[in-house]
Amino acid sequence: MPALKNHKSASDDLTLDAPARAEDGPDEALPTVGKVETTLDCSKLERFVGFNLSRAETLVRRLVLEHLAPCQLTLAEFSLLSLVSVNKGVNQRQAGEVLEIAPPNMAHLVDRLANRGLLKRVRGRQDRRVQMLSLSEAGQDLLAHAESLVEEQEAKVSSVLTAEEQSQLLALLNKVRLL
Secondary structure: OOOOOOOOOOOOOEOOOOOOOOOOOOOOOOOOEOOOOOOOOOOOHHHOHHHHHHHHHHHHHHHHHHHHHHHOOOHHHHHHHHHHHHOOOOEHHHHHHHHOOOHHHHHHHHHHHHHOOOEEEEEOOOOOOOEEEEEOHHHHHHHHHHHHHHHHHHHHHHOOOOHHHHHHHHHHHHHHHOO
16 A cells, blocks of 8 residues: 655654565554655645544554553553553443444453453452452553653654643544544
C-alpha cells in the first residue's frame, strides 16, 4: 500500500506502508513511523475529522507501543493494569466495558496478565462468577515503569502543542468520545 502524505502538512510523520502479518495482533500490525514524501494529494481526505483522528491515533499508538516494548506490554494490557491500579476491586466485566474489550477477549487478557504474575483475581463473595481484579506487587512495579515510559512518549507528542492547545485537544477529544 503506498504511503499517504500531503506535502502541504510538514508536521505529519505517519506512513501507511508497513504490511500487516497474519500472526500480528491489532497492536503489532500498525504502520511504522517516519517521514515519507509522495506526490499523492490527500487534501480531500484531510478535511475529514475521522481521517485526521485515525492518522493521529495510529501514530500515537505506534509511539506508545515502541515505548512499552521494554515492558513487553500491549496497549490493552497497559490500559487494564492502569485501570485496575486506580479502581481497587474492579471486576473483569466492568473493566472490559470501560476498555471496550469483548468478554472472551477480556478473559484472555486477564489470563495473560495473571499468568505473568502481574494481576490477581479474587472470586466475588456473593457471586462466585465475578472476578475482582487487583495488581500484584510485580504488576505495580511494572506499571510504574511502563507509566514512566508512556509519560516520555506523551511529552514527545505534547511538545508540538502549547499547554493551552494540549488542554483544548483533551477537552475536544473527550467531547467527541461522548458521541
